[in-house]
Amino acid sequence: MQSFVVNGGRRLSGRLSVQGSKNSALPILAAAFLVNGTSIIHNVPDLSDTRCTLKILSELGCTIRKEGSTVIVNSEGAQGFEIRESLMREMRSSVVFLGAIIGRCGKAVISSPGGCEIGLRPIDLHLYAMKRLGVCVDESFGKLSCTVQNALVGEKITFSFPSVGATENAILAAVTAKGTTVIVNSAREPEISDLCDFLNKCGAKIQGAGESIITIEGVNSLQGAEHSVICDRIAASTYLVAGAVTGGDVELLNTNPAHLNSVLPVLEEAGCDIRVRCKSIRLKASRRLNRMDKIITQPYPGFPTDSQALFTTLASVAKGTSVIVENIFECRFKHVPELLRMGAKIRTEGRVAVVEGVERLYGADVHSQDLRGGAALVLAGLCAEGTTNISDIQFIDRGYADLENCLCSLNADIYRKVKQDGATKKKFTKTCSDEDYSA
Numbered sequence: 183m184q185s186f187v188v189n190g191g192r193r194l195s196g197r198l199s200v201q202g203s204k205n206s207a208l209p210i211l212a213a214a215f216l217v218n219g220t221s222i223i224h225n226v227p228d229l230s231d232t233r234c235t236l237k238i239l240s241e242l243g244c245t246i247r248k249e250g251s252t253v254i255v256n257s258e259g260a261q262g263f264e265i266r267e268s269l270m271r272e273m274r275s276s277v278v279f280l281g282a283i284i285g286r287c288g289k290a291v292i293s294s295p296g297g298c299e300i301g302l303r304p305i306d307l308h309l310y311a312m313k314r315l316g317v318c319v320d321e322s323f324g325k326l327s328c329t330v331q332n333a334l335v336g337e338k339i340t341f342s343f344p345s346v347g348a349t350e351n352a353i354l355a356a357v358t359a360k361g362t363t364v365i366v367n368s369a370r371e372p373e374i375s376d377l378c379d380f381l382n383k384c385g386a387k388i389q390g391a392g393e394s395i396i397t398i399e400g401v402n403s404l405q406g407a408e409h410s411v412i413c414d415r416i417a418a419s420t421y422l423v424a425g426a427v428t429g430g431d432v433e434l435l436n437t438n439p440a441h442l443n444s445v446l447p448v449l450e451e452a453g454c455d456i457r458v459r460c461k462s463i464r465l466k467a468s469r470r471l472n473r474m475d476k477i478i479t480q481p482y483p484g485f486p487t488d489s490q491a492l493f494t495t496l497a498s499v500a501k502g503t504s505v506i507v508e509n510i511f512e513c514r515f516k517h518v519p520e521l522l523r524m525g526a527k528i529r530t531e532g533r534v535a536v537v538e539g540v541e542r543l544y545g546a547d548v549h550s551q552d553l554r555g556g557a558a559l560v561l562a563g564l565c566a567e568g569t570t571n572i573s574d575i576q577f578i579d580r581g582y583a584d585l586e587n588c589l590c591s592l593n594a595d596i597y598r599k600v601k602q603d604g605a606t607k608k609k610f611t612k613t614c615s616d617e618d619y620s621a
């Protein structure tokens with residue numbers, strides 16, 4: 183059991199290099215199973231989700247080598263086609279292996295994926311895409327057995343909603359299918375473009391990534407390639423909000439400001455001064471932030487659902503009332519009751535949260551219940567008066583590499599508390615202090 187202890191009230195300042203994107207790294211690593219030979223993937227963040235992905239690759243028969251943030255995957259001779267239930271439960275994105283396994287082996291056995299409990303999260307669109315390409319799907323006792331009779335055959339796939347994961351699965355299955363696949367109403371997230379960039383380097387013929395129609399001309403085979411994962415736009419928005427709520431001055435390096443086009447204007451509306459360069463973003467904030475007009479989460483290029491919780495914290499300490507509408511997931515306000523414990527004034531009804539900003543939040547014992555909601559509590563702790571204990575941080579570890587070190591390097595006072603054999607250990611970070619004690 184681990185938790186974060188945050189002593190709030192410190193103004194964040196300094197420069198930070200942002201981690202590689204979790205949501206890009208996971209499908210790209212799955213794609214490394216589909217291609218033949220060795221793929222060299224740089225800028226892979228060290229997260230529990232990426233470690234789970236590497237475990238899946240290894241169980242499927244790949245050889246993995248890690249050198250810092252570079253992962254080298256050799257898929258030669260890999261013939262696994264089944265993912266263990268416990269690994270499927272550990273991480274929802276394990277479902278993105280479906281297209282890659284079917285593309286390579288012509289069959290796949292998986293079970294229903296797990297992940298953060300932020301909504302129903304069905305996989306009907308993934309299965310629809312597989313069926314369109316000629317996959318027979320047999321579902322029984324929570325197990326999905328997928329087989330291809332003769333060969334995958336390119337088809338028109340029209341999504342009723344631009345699901346990120348279903349688009350990725352459709353692409354992975356279609357790149358080596360016979361003939362042409364056209365995906366209509368595909369997701370347009372930068373992570374989709376990153377996956378397609380990697381696959382095109384491997385010899386795939388994909389056009390239209392980043393747009394709502396993607397055309398894929400199937401090729402006979404793919405070879406491994408070298409690729410660097412894009413920067414994590416959600417981690418970037420997390421550190422920007424951290425700067426904003428603490429009245430800070432934070433510069434993020436290795437970012438792509440274009441990926442934050444829907445987020446940066448909201449920070450400006452809240453009164454932050456934003457300076458953008460080609461690969462960096464600097465945010466300076468005045469002490470009290472302004473209310474924001476309606477924040478409505480939408481598929482990319484709209485405001486990201488993954489940043490919603492972070493901005494709920496920001497709205498909690500802004501002047502005036504902000505309205506937040508969550509359109510993507512049914513159950514993504516789990517951080518709200520925890521923020522209330524810290525003195526926030528928020529009312530939720532269905533998918534809408536009305537946030538009346540308060541002058542100050544107060545430290546409390548709170549529980550993280552999902553990845554971004556957990557990060558939102560860390561942000562609340564940073565600007566709160568007193569000490570905040572955030573438990574169940576395994577959710578946060580799914581998506582943030584070394585969160586406490588990154589924040590400490592920006593002058594935050596945060597550390598990880600580890601409970602072992604009944605004792606509580608304070609796990610210091612390199613930038614905070616090197617003291618260590620048991621209590």
Ligand code: UD1
Nearest residue numbers: 205275303304305306307308345346347348487488510511
């Ligand atoms: C991905 C991201 C996640 C982000 C989300 C939306 C990864 C690893 N995760 O998740 O961080 O919050 O996109 O930007 O990239 N849906 C269906 N049927 C399906 C698939 C999805 O109804 O078959 C629904 C979901 O329940 C949800 C909505 O579509 O309400 C969006 O889901 P989707 O875009 O698929 O998100 P993920 O790929 O799971």
